[in-house]
Amino acid sequence: MATTSARTLKLLSIFGTGATLSAEELATRLGASVRTVRRDIDTLRDLGYEIEAVRGAGGGYRLGRATRLPPVVFDEDQAVAAAVALQTVPTILSGIRENSARALATLHQAMPARSRVHAEAFTVSAARNYWEFPSPPIHAEIVRTIGSAINRRHLVRVDYTGDGEPVALTLEPHDLVVWAARWYLVAFDRDAHGWRVMRLDRITPRLPTHTPFDRRGIPHNDPVTFVMTTHDRGDAAAEWQCRGSAILALPASTVAPFAPGGSTVEYDTEDSCRLTLGAWSWPGLAGLLLTFDADITDIEPPELRQALHSLHNRIRKGLTDD
Known part of the structure; x- marks a missing residue:
């Protein structure tokens, strides 16, 4: 150079x-x-x-596409963006921390002082929101294997662990989506003849098939929207000090995008679903249910029902005082 x-x-x-x-x-x-x-x-x-x-x-x-890795030139904004990405990637991918640290050190060394200051301004310690329960970082090799199959439009055979024993599946992988700090695979299940959203951390890829498939039209024409509105995507209720559930008079697809991290949404009828979630206190859990502004029934456990009664009495007293 x-x-x-x-x-x-x-x-x-x-x-x-x-x-x-x-x-x-x-x-x-x-x-x-x-x-x-x-x-x-x-x-x-x-x-x-x-x-x-x-x-x-x-x-x-x-x-064009290089046959070998040549020197790379970034402008200042690109360099800062790359540095921020390299700092955050280990929180969502495992098996890549050392390589990302080496790349970040190389990038910092080549940066002008002003760019380094800008990049370091984005350096923060990881903190978890009360409502966020991300899964452990996905191993980079799983992302690489599934991502390669998506790009090449090759079928994948995987073992998928849901609620019970692993199940062998043959899938047409279409997209990977990161939402609410979790990785999801959008795929067409050939055996079930339908679309599925699956947690990537529950997938174990088998050997590559090298079998091509034709890409299909994804529901909603958008993989992100499909993931957000799909209630059955392999999520599990997180461990909380207080955990309860209720039937909400809303469709599962309506509740799914707004359910807090670490909660589950189960289909009940076309117009209702069961939401299971947790919080640090029973009143806090009751308040979360009320944010959906829908009728609630079949409330469990008794502690949650009692918390709703207490909130009702406090709200009624406050309105009476007015």
């Missing part, structure tokens, strides 16, 4: 946007001649960057 000029680095940054630009457009952006631009493109190619020439209308030059 010692012979690479500032202009060539700027050219690489322009290519990093993914745009296809003509030599004339690049020359205008760089304030240089077309001949100079073509010479700088040759320099980047010598350094290992795959700069493709695109012919025809709307053609020009673009950054």
